[in-house]
Amino acid sequence: MSYDTTTPAPAVAPPLGVGMVGYAFMGQAHSQGWRTVGRVFDLPLSPAMAAVCGRDPEAVRTAAAKLGWAAAETDWRALIARPDVQLVDICTPGDSHAEIAVAALEAGKHVLCEKPLANTVAEAEAMAEAARAARARGQVAMVGFNYRRTPALALARRMVGEGRVGTLRHVRVTYLQDWLVDPDFPLAWRLRKEAAGSGALGDLGAHAIDLAQHLAGAPLTGVSAQTETFVRERPLPDGGALGPVTVDDAALFTGRLESGALASFEVSRVAAGRKNALRVELNGTAGSLAFDLERLNELEFHDHATDAAEAGFRRILVTEQEHPYLEAWWPPGHGLGYEHTFVHQARDLVRAVAAGTEPEPSFADGLQVQRVLAAVEESAEKNSVWTPVPVSPDTV
Numbered sequence: 001m002s003y004d005t006t007t008p009a010p011a012v013a014p015p016l017g018v019g020m021v022g023y024a025f026m027g028q029a030h031s032q033g034w035r036t037v038g039r040v041f042d043l044p045l046s047p048a049m050a051a052v053c054g055r056d057p058e059a060v061r062t063a064a065a066k067l068g069w070a071a072a073e074t075d076w077r078a079l080i081a082r083p084d085v086q087l088v089d090i091c092t093p094g095d096s097h098a099e100i101a102v103a104a105l106e107a108g109k110h111v112l113c114e115k116p117l118a119n120t121v122a123e124a125e126a127m128a129e130a131a132r133a134a135r136a137r138g139q140v141a142m143v144g145f146n147y148r149r150t151p152a153l154a155l156a157r158r159m160v161g162e163g164r165v166g167t168l169r170h171v172r173v174t175y176l177q178d179w180l181v182d183p184d185f186p187l188a189w190r191l192r193k194e195a196a197g198s199g200a201l202g203d204l205g206a207h208a209i210d211l212a213q214h215l216a217g218a219p220l221t222g223v224s225a226q227t228e229t230f231v232r233e234r235p236l237p238d239g240g241a242l243g244p245v246t247v248d249d250a251a252l253f254t255g256r257l258e259s260g261a262l263a264s265f266e267v268s269r270v271a272a273g274r275k276n277a278l279r280v281e282l283n284g285t286a287g288s289l290a291f292d293l294e295r296l297n298e299l300e301f302h303d304h305a306t307d308a309a310e311a312g313f314r315r316i317l318v319t320e321q322e323h324p325y326l327e328a329w330w331p332p333g334h335g336l337g338y339e340h341t342f343v344h345q346a347r348d349l350v351r352a353v354a355a356g357t358e359p360e361p362s363f364a365d366g367l368q369v370q371r372v373l374a375a376v377e378e379s380a381e382k383n384s385v386w387t388p389v390p391v392s393p394d395t396v
C-alpha cells in the first residue's frame, strides 16, 4: 500500500483544543511549543491550535496565519467560550492574568498562565482558589516557569533528589539583563507597576525564586531585601514627555529555605553586558551543582567525595537519552536551546491534562512565588527588615 500526504493518517491521539491570548514575545514562544510538541513527543492527546486572541483584528489575523493558529478572536471572552478550545494559554501582561485565568477555569477550561502568576498576592490567591475548585472538576492549571524544563536544570533537580549534593547549604541565583541601561528606553508596560506588578523582581526574580524553591524542594520562609530604581523617568512610548518609572530596575535579597539552607538572589535589568544571564549554584554537604543559561546544555557537578588531588567541577553535557526530556530529541551532543523549554512545558501540561494529575508548577506554586515577591517588596520598603513568608501546606 502506498501513502501520500493526502491519505488520512492512521488514528492519532484525540485532540486537545488550545486557545492562546497574546501573540507577542511569549505568544510566539508558546506557539513554537504547541506547533512542535506533538511532532517530537508521543502524547496521549494531540494539541490543536484552535484560535489566538489579540485586540487588533488585522494584526491578530496576520499573527494567526504566521504562527499556525486556525482562527483569530479579538475578545478573550469569545476565545474562552469557543467549543473547540479546551485549554486557555495566557501570554498577556500580569494585569490581565487573574481575570482571564479565573474566567477560563470557571468556564471549565484547563489553563496555562505565564509568570509571574499575578500582580498581587490577592489576585494569586483568587487564581489558586479557582484552580483548586477546578481540580475537583478534573481541570488542571499550570504556571509558565519554563526554565524548570531546561534539561540541565531538570537533571540538577533529579540529582538533588537522589542526594548527590547531600544536604543543601546554599542556593545562589543571579538573573541579569541589560536592556534598561539606556535611559532613553521608553516607558513600556514592564516599567509600570499597574501593568507589571513589579520590575526586575517580578520579571526575573519570579523565575529565580521558583528555581530556588523547586531545585531545593523547599519553600522560602523569609527574606531581607533591597531594591532600586536607578532611572526614575523615561520617555513615554508615544514620544516627547517623560513619565515616572514605578517599578524596580534591580533587586537584591537573601532568604532562608524551610530546609535550613541559605539563599541569595540578585536580579537586574541594568547589568551592562548581561543579556539573559541566569546562573544557579547549589552547594551541599556532598557536592555542588552549577548552571549558566548561556551554556544551557551543560551542568557542572563537583562530587566532594572525590580524592582531593582530582576533585573539582566537571562538565556534564546534558544531551544523552537518559537525561530529562532528551529521549525524543537529537543524538548526543547536538544540543537544545531556549525554545525547547516551551515544547517541554507543553509536553508536561498535555500529559497532566490526559492523566488528570496536578501539573507542576501549579497555581499553588505560583502563589507561593507571589508571596515571596511581596515579602521582598515589603522588606525593601522597610530598610531590609527580615520579612517572613507565609507558607501553604500544598507548596513545593
Ligand SMILES: NC(=O)c1ccc[n+]([C@@H]2O[C@H](COP(=O)([O-])OP(=O)(O)OC[C@H]3O[C@@H](n4cnc5c(N)ncnc54)[C@H](O)[C@@H]3O)[C@@H](O)[C@H]2O)c1
Pocket (backbone or CB within 6 Å): 021, 022, 023, 024, 025, 026, 027, 053, 054, 055, 076, 091, 092, 093, 094, 096, 114, 115, 116, 144, 145, 146, 203
Ligand atoms: N517564561 C518566560 O521566560 C517569560 C519571558 C517573557 C515574558 N514572560 C511573561 O509573559 C507575559 C507576557 O509577556 P510578553 O513578553 O509576551 O509581553 P509582550 O508585550 O511581548 O506581549 C503581550 C501581548 O499581550 C497582548 N495583550 C495585552 N492585553 C491583552 C488583552 N486584554 N487581550 C488580548 N491581548 C492582550 C498584547 O497586545 C501583546 O500581544 C508576562 O506575564 C511576562 O512576565 C515570561
